[in-house]
Amino acid sequence: MGDGETRAVLLTGAGGGVGRAATQALADRGFRVYAAVRGPVRGPVRGPGLGLASGPLRSSSGGLPQHPNIRPLQLDVTDPESVASAVAYVLGDGCTALHGIVNNAGIIVQGPLELVTPEDLHHQFDVNVFGPVAVTQAFLPLLRSGNGRLINITAATARVAGPFFGPISASKAALQSLSDAQRLELAHWGLPVVVIEPGLLDTPIFDKASAAVAKATAALTPSRTALYEAQVRAVTASLAKSKASPPSIVADAIVKALTARKPKPRYTVGPDTRLLGLLARLPLRTRDRLLAGVMGLNKVPAAQ
Template sequence: MKQSYRGSVLITGAAGGIGRAAVQRLASMNYRVFAGVREVGQAKRLSAIGSNVVPVVLDITDSGSVESAASAVKDALGTEGLDGLVNNAGKIVQGPLELLSMEEIKRQFDVNVFGQIAVTQAFLPLLRKSGGRIVNIGAVTGKTAMPYIGALSASKHALEAVSDALRVELEPWRIHVSHIDPAALGTDIFAKAGAEARHSLNRVPEEKRKLYEKAIAAVNASFAKQPVSSADVAAVAIVHALSSPRPRTRYAVGKGARLVVMLSHLPDRLKDRLLKGSLGLAKL
């Protein structure tokens, strides 16, 4: 007997904090969840969530991997379409823009922007079949750029523009596009970013590194004190965007998210002063 599902959804970056929380919520609601992961080991752990979780090996920065994943999902769906695509895979590159290599900055955009567009293009035929929905995971730093994570802010700001354009372009097929901006969440992506940043700084000539040492220390101390929310707050927003009769175009989630978004509407000089004060940079 053929299994009946509430709908079918693909989530990229499904092994991360937000991704796994969303997989768990959607699976518990009887969605068939295609969980995009980069490694087979991650796939096995996600399979344990439920029989309606289908891991799919997917590296969003590899065109061959994206095409292969789209083909696998299409075969699994048969004559059905895809009801939702959650572009969740992401990366954080942190550090002063002057000290980042161009390879690091390009990698930031490969994951956070170009990969998202590639996946969307590949899965749009399946979404068009069922009038599905797209949910892009941005960040509040895409609304209010933060110093010392400028590459991240720039990439998430670009993703905001992608969401805005897609929302209008795909309206003729009733494909709704939502954009979710989380504040700091309790996931391991920040720990990974911190470790990568320290490794990157060690490759920078000492005379350049010293220019920013005090500022980096102040910002890191400020980030360590910021309020952190559970990844589940983003998962709740994802479920609403996929299942509500009236999904929002934008969601700001997590502690302090709306405050950071509000900062983007302030005059530049005032906003800069407030940011420097909150990040411990005003005294430097």
């Protein structure tokens, strides 16, 4: 094939920081990008039952780049009907083969696991685990037709779960495990499965996660909030010193995974990701001690 001139890619979470950067990068490389966002889409887009809309190419998720190669579509990865409609839209657009599926949509649920609500924990897995599975299952026939690649965006915490990041870490670890299994399952058709592991990024998703924690904390009684107040303060102060990487580094990895003749099964992105990879190889007690020190928890007096 040529360098992306006629190849099509489905990318979920296109309205976020990584999604917008990846959408722009792929469109610039000549890919036709089906840029999926959760909210309503306005623009000259034709889809099943939608007719022809007018107005600038924008989404409710922060705005998509304007580019002739970009096809915005509405897709809620947690809604089976929405997933089915997205498949119908892609087929209705004349696309019968995909070069890539990029499962990028995701959310972050964080905080002490004792205080995380069941609803938030379920939503974490609905978006980060069950959503990618549903999208992959629905679009695999098109991927098989295009002899394409499946790319799942996990996280550095998939290998090392940090304190107060249990929900997001567990969901990304689950997605990592599913990717490992499917890498062997799809090898029969020569379809590569690639995992991209980013670390701390300068994107709105982390601000949204912090706002969600603040909202959840406000609903707790003072005694419940006080349980982890000192620890959370220490971890927050530690993270404030961390340097976030630009989302473009993940977009570059996505482009590389889609264009390399033989893509790697895993791309680690960002310096903190490499550090966590080293920590993952250490004995658990050593790892816990180092993490507690890095995150400031060793300075918090033990509960009496």
